[in-house]
Amino acid sequence: MRISVPSIPEAILKSANAAQARAILPAEAVDRIAAFLSPGNAAVVTGAGVSVDSGIRAYRGAKGRYLNPNYKPIFYHELMDPSAKGAAFRRRYWLRSYLGYPPVRDAQPNTTHCALAALQHTSVVNKLITQNVDGLHHKSIAHVWDRARMDERILELHGQLRSVRCAHGHMTDRDAFQQQLSAANPQWEAFADELEATGRQPRTNPDGDVVLEGVNYDEFVVPDCPACLAENRHNNIQKPEVIFFGESITKEVKDRSFHDVENCDRLLLMGTTLATFSAFRLLKHAMDLHKPVLLLNLGPTRADGLQGLEKIDIASGVVMRDVVKAVLGAGWTSDPVVADMLQRGIVKPPPDDQEDAAPRVEA
Structure with a gap:
């Protein structure tokens, strides 16, 4: 499966950069x-x-190109993959989104x-x-x-970031899900508190994803859906109510x-x-x-x-x-x-x- 991030055709970008807008x-x-x-x-x-x-931040600047040339979004099929590989993608996504959601949520x-x-x-x-x-x-x-x-x-x-839906259709309020992530990852809750206290806001994309370096994503825990647990089923395949690339x-x-x-x-x-x-x-x-x-x-x-x-x-x-x-x-x-x-x-x-x-x- 080959899915690419949507972009402006190169011919348009070259034409626009060659000609000055009136x-x-x-x-x-x-x-x-x-x-x-x-x-x-x-x-x-x-x-x-x-x-x-x-x-x-917008995805693209005044010249039409990505402001963050290293931007690597997670695609829909990666996030929803039930295999161990998919679990790794979910850990990466939810750690970055855990830190990136509050600035978007609190924006005015x-x-x-x-x-x-x-x-x-x-x-x-x-x-x-x-x-x-x-x-x-x-x-x-x-x-x-x-x-x-x-x-x-x-x-x-x-879509929107205000709610999260699991693979079996159960809906969770995003603030409640943030609390679940905090409870499962106290070390990252402390890091998030430090970011807020020091004002070191990560570079945040419009979808709430942030840029991180030097991070071991394997240590991040994505909790199971509480409604699935109540049905005697383990399931941590969850996504915000946002349309991902490839979806x-x-x-x-x-x-x-x-x-x-x-x-x-x-x-x-x-x-x-x-x-x-x-x-x-x-x-x-x-x-x-x-x-x-x-x-x-x-x-x-x-x-x-x-x-x-x-x-x-x-x-x-x-x-x-x-x-x-x-x-x-x-x-x-x-x-x-x-x-x-x-x-x-x-x-x-x-x-x-x-x-x-x-x-x-x-x-």
């Missing part, structure tokens, strides 16, 4: 995005770039999340489809919408994403290189239906060069608050919910470096 002033970008969204009934697709201002919505929440609250954006698994779109609007409405209006295309999204999620595109009047994509086909095909589907499509991303994408696609090369955090004000006009000040949302949101991007600041375990 510089656009923020005010010009605001006007264009606002004009695009003002008719309403828009669907939005977001990617990892939208969460960068929350301190969560940034100004882009809150601006989009304002557009959702006012029904300018009727459906939001996110490739991100960090739950930040939910956090940005949870004080206004209940869970049922969030689940109806926000589709997590690639397909469910038919239900795929159909719903297509339905959301089909029922919108226009599609805005933000902070995504569209390297994964699950997102790229949504853009293609909208274009096949002759819907207006606007792509907002800093750097090259898989869609660059597609006829009929309009692209603005700028970071969403630079413009989205002003976009909301331009779309809603003077009315944004009279809506206390919108006014509050436009005051919310952090801007704390991760360090702009290319090196793996990997914590090392003392020998």
